[in-house]
Amino acid sequence: MSSIIRVNDLQDSGGNSIISSDGSGTFTNNLGVANTPYWKVWRSGAWSLSTGADTKVPYDETAISSGSLLDTGTNRVTPGVAGQYAILTQARIDTSTNFNIWYVDIRISGTNVANAQVYHDEGGTVTTSALVTLTASDYIECFAMQNSGGTLSGKGVGQYDTFMQGFKLV
Numbered sequence: 001m002s003s004i005i006r007v008n009d010l011q012d013s014g015g016n017s018i019i020s021s022d023g024s025g026t027f028t029n030n031l032g033v034a035n036t037p038y039w040k041v042w043r044s045g046a047w048s049l050s051t052g053a054d055t056k057v058p059y060d061e062t063a064i065s066s067g068s069l070l071d072t073g074t075n076r077v078t079p080g081v082a083g084q085y086a087i088l089t090q091a092r093i094d095t096s097t098n099f100n101i102w103y104v105d106i107r108i109s110g111t112n113v114a115n116a117q118v119y120h121d122e123g124g125t126v127t128t129s130a131l132v133t134l135t136a137s138d139y140i141e142c143f144a145m146q147n148s149g150g151t152l153s154g155k156g157v158g159q160y161d162t163f164m165q166g167f168k169l170v
Helices: none
Strands: 009-011 017-021 027-029 038-042 047-049 061-065 083-094 102-108 111-118 125-134 140-146 152-154 163-168
Touching: 047 140, 083 102, 083 140, 102 125, 111 125, 140 163
Parallel strands: none
Antiparallel strands: 009 017, 017 027, 038 061, 038 163, 047 152, 083 125, 083 152, 083 163, 102 111, 102 140
8 A cells, every 4th residue: 555645835834835846846945955056167278387386276167056156367266155065176287297296275265174195106186175164255276286396287178187166065
């Protein structure tokens, strides 16, 4: 035996709609919870990294976003909503040059919150992530550094080489 309950509008005791359906499987969530804002920004071409210097990753494209969160002038993402966030970044270096170390940082309003580093023989891609608390005015930047002894190119051929993505946790 099975039971079926059919409802097109679930309301609270005050008559306010919590969840409603249009009858074809599409529903509207009026609970006030969502994983927004969210974003994925990336670099569309090569970018230069001087040896031994922190270089801000110059994101210039948005793959997906819940709003205009990327400022390409400052290379910052500003979600504008306080809360807990999951952030992931990846940077890729395009070289066969032997060097000691290369890393990528996630910074919140100038403060480093995550770092990952690799040695060249481990590969040219560095990925790091963080769970952070943001205020409405916080911004997110990523920096990279390599120490090959010369200038190298960061890779930015597609949105899967050098990118940053994140979303607000419900």
